[in-house]
Amino acid sequence: MSDSPPAAPSLSQRLLDGDRRALARAITLVEDDRPEGWELVKEVYPHTGKAAVFGFTGPPGVGKSTLIGALTRARRAAGRTVGVLSIDPSSPFTKGALLGDRIRLSEHFLDQGVFIRSMANRGALGGLSEAALQAALLLDAAGREDVFVETVGVGQAEIDIIDHADTIVLVLMPGSGDSIQALKAGVMEIPDVIVINKADHPLTDTMVREIRGVLSLANLDRSPEEVRGRWRVPIVKTEASQGRGVEELVQRLEEHRAHILAEGQLAERRSRNLRNEVLAIATARMRRRMEDELTEDAEFQSLLEAVVERRLDPASAATALLERGSPLEGAIE
Amino acid sequence: MSDSPPAAPSLSQRLLDGDRRALARAITLVEDDRPEGWELVKEVYPHTGKAAVFGFTGPPGVGKSTLIGALTRARRAAGRTVGVLSIDPSSPFTKGALLGDRIRLSEHFLDQGVFIRSMANRGALGGLSEAALQAALLLDAAGREDVFVETVGVGQAEIDIIDHADTIVLVLMPGSGDSIQALKAGVMEIPDVIVINKADHPLTDTMVREIRGVLSLANLDRSPEEVRGRWRVPIVKTEASQGRGVEELVQRLEEHRAHILAEGQLAERRSRNLRNEVLAIATARMRRRMEDELTEDAEFQSLLEAVVERRLDPASAATALLERGSPLEGAIE
Numbered sequence: 001m002s003d004s005p006p007a008a009p010s011l012s013q014r015l016l017d018g019d020r021r022a023l024a025r026a027i028t029l030v031e032d033d034r035p036e037g038w039e040l041v042k043e044v045y046p047h048t049g050k051a052a053v054f055g056f057t058g059p060p061g062v063g064k065s066t067l068i069g070a071l072t073r074a075r076r077a078a079g080r081t082v083g084v085l086s087i088d089p090s091s092p093f094t095k096g097a098l099l100g101d102r103i104r105l106s107e108h109f110l111d112q113g114v115f116i117r118s119m120a121n122r123g124a125l126g127g128l129s130e131a132a133l134q135a136a137l138l139l140d141a142a143g144r145e146d147v148f149v150e151t152v153g154v155g156q157a158e159i160d161i162i163d164h165a166d167t168i169v170l171v172l173m174p175g176s177g178d179s180i181q182a183l184k185a186g187v188m189e190i191p192d193v194i195v196i197n198k199a200d201h202p203l204t205d206t207m208v209r210e211i212r213g214v215l216s217l218a219n220l221d222r223s224p225e226e227v228r229g230r231w232r233v234p235i236v237k238t239e240a241s242q243g244r245g246v247e248e249l250v251q252r253l254e255e256h257r258a259h260i261l262a263e264g265q266l267a268e269r270r271s272r273n274l275r276n277e278v279l280a281i282a283t284a285r286m287r288r289r290m291e292d293e294l295t296e297d298a299e300f301q302s303l304l305e306a307v308v309e310r311r312l313d314p315a316s317a318a319t320a321l322l323e324r325g326s327p328l329e330g331a332i333e
Numbered sequence: 334m335s336d337s338p339p340a341a342p343s344l345s346q347r348l349l350d351g352d353r354r355a356l357a358r359a360i361t362l363v364e365d366d367r368p369e370g371w372e373l374v375k376e377v378y379p380h381t382g383k384a385a386v387f388g389f390t391g392p393p394g395v396g397k398s399t400l401i402g403a404l405t406r407a408r409r410a411a412g413r414t415v416g417v418l419s420i421d422p423s424s425p426f427t428k429g430a431l432l433g434d435r436i437r438l439s440e441h442f443l444d445q446g447v448f449i450r451s452m453a454n455r456g457a458l459g460g461l462s463e464a465a466l467q468a469a470l471l472l473d474a475a476g477r478e479d480v481f482v483e484t485v486g487v488g489q490a491e492i493d494i495i496d497h498a499d500t501i502v503l504v505l506m507p508g509s510g511d512s513i514q515a516l517k518a519g520v521m522e523i524p525d526v527i528v529i530n531k532a533d534h535p536l537t538d539t540m541v542r543e544i545r546g547v548l549s550l551a552n553l554d555r556s557p558e559e560v561r562g563r564w565r566v567p568i569v570k571t572e573a574s575q576g577r578g579v580e581e582l583v584q585r586l587e588e589h590r591a592h593i594l595a596e597g598q599l600a601e602r603r604s605r606n607l608r609n610e611v612l613a614i615a616t617a618r619m620r621r622r623m624e625d626e627l628t629e630d631a632e633f634q635s636l637l638e639a640v641v642e643r644r645l646d647p648a649s650a651a652t653a654l655l656e657r658g659s660p661l662e663g664a665i666e
Contacts, residue, residue, distance in 0.1 A: 045646035059511035090518030185423030313378035
């Protein structure tokens with residue numbers, strides 16, 4: 001009798017070895033909310049925290065994907081491995097790209113050092129944010145040195161995800177008037193780096209001046225001490241489709257990383273983000289559990305009827321739900 | 334001895350009588366999350382459901398407040414009472430307006446038939462959305478016939494609020510390229526009415542054509558039956574500061590209301606929204622309860638430490654939180 005063959009390496013081992021197929025499989029498990037997916041994240045989590053995570057946000061159509069494609073090329077040329085996670089339903093990574101985009105991206109699809117994955121389950125937004133954060137951990141565990149997360153700057157799920165990046169990059173283009181207004185009004189958070197893509201447009205320099213104005217106004221609220229120790233948000237002009245400005249952007253991203261490492265901000269950011277992630281996952285699960293329980297629940301249906309018929313107000317209905325032990329009849333007039 | 338004086342009318346009675354000071358007091362109670370506030374909403378809820386609620390969303394700087402000011406004038410001239418609720422931190426209703434705006438708005442501040450209230454507690458977004466919905470119910474109970482809710486189109490809380498309107502109006506201006514891209518990419522929902530304000534700009538008609546293109550593309554996804562019974566989203570050009578286009582907008586808003594009433598969509602929308610509100614309030618309360626419990630909780634702190642030190646993954650920490658009965662030691666390696 002021969003010896004039994006050596007056991008096939010486990011999914012988590014293959015993932016930690018950087019196997020792209022194992023990575024793809026693992027992300028699918030997480031995306032489908034399968035217990036094995038969560039188990040896997042748990043197993044490999046001690047190996048995370050090494051990747052540099054860059055979040056790219058901005059309105060659709062400004063060229064975020066092309067920019068990430070160009071950055072990927074630059075980082076590969078520098079010998080680094082790259083993971084791309086796209087949560088933007090309007091991204092060519094996610095769906096119907098023009099032929100030109102497909103060709104530009106396919107260059108990377110053949111490179112073992114690049115892993116590109118899109119997640120666009122718009123049905124379960126809370127769940128999407130949760131799954132995307134786990135996927136970023138899996139990329140990290142699989143040894144991707146640079147992780148680029150792409151998201152469109154609309155909606156809470158996207159904001160939750162982008163907050164988990166070490167460096168947040170806002171990508172705009174000439175014509176992004178709404179975003180400038182949102183920055184100016186303090187409605188949109190000031191990012192770490194601002195890119196103006198499609199910078200061959202004649203209005204680019206006007207836009208740069210406008211953004212500089214917004215940034216200096218934001219500093220007026222701060223004490224001189226705060227401003228001194230503070231990161232000065234650079235504005236980088238790029239034409240990603242031509243590769244122009246990409247080197248400068250790489251340099252600014254490295255400078256930001258060096259800055260947050262030197263100031264101890266990276267550890268602080270990550271610790272705050274991990275706290276928020278724990279609470280977000282717990283809340284999402286509580287909500288899902290509640291919704292699942294309620295779908296076929298006759299009591300909940302009668303509560304809702306009472307609300308729709310204006311016999312019971314929504315807050316009292318919520319209270320009744322949370323205190324399931326108590327008799328509901330008393331709450332309904 | 335004289336008879337005892339008649340009891341002063343209760344806050345809820347004064348509110349139902351349309352007393353503006355009672356309304357202001359009631360909204361403050363709800364905003365401060367005081368039990369009396371919730372009690373009040375409960376009491377007056379059976380008297381709600383009569384107001385026509387219009388939600389105005391769009392990027393900062395497009396002139397939403399000026400437009401609402403002009404609409405308020407028009408509705409007052411038609412003899413209707415108006416309530417305005419502003420959730421937009423960049424709105425002049427909410428903070429530092431230019432002198433011109435102050436003058437335009439102060440005209441309404443003196444009118445008993447108009448009630449304007451801003452809510453901008455950005456600290457507690459979940460809570461803000463919850464409070465704003467209650468405030469809208471209070472305006473309704475106080476007999477405001479038209480309720481205008483203003484919010485900036487960024488963030489989940491704002492989306493939650495605007496979803497509760499009977500008619501959703503997206504306000505843009507020439508230069509709102511980001512919003513057009515978001516509509517085009519399907520990232521932003523198609524509203525019921527689109528307004529292009531500041532329509533004296535030379536690029537207005539180009540913009541109208543672009544939006545019409547987006548709307549007809551959106552219809553391509555639908556069957557002919559769906560398109561036939563469907564509301565055709567009007568694009569209204571206004572110069573709110575001059576009052577131009579406001580009459581047409583009033584007409585379109587009335588047409589939309591007539592349409593959803595005729596098609597039974599109003600009842601459907603409200604029933605769906607009330608269901609979501611019950612769940613949103615329940616979830617917000619669960620999260621708040623959890624956060625309150627955890628602030629000083631030594632067990633939670635040690636869980637977080639384990640997560641930050643990469644000994645325990647965030648999802649397992651969330652599980653441990655949700656299953657407080659189980660020994661946490663077993664979860665940490």
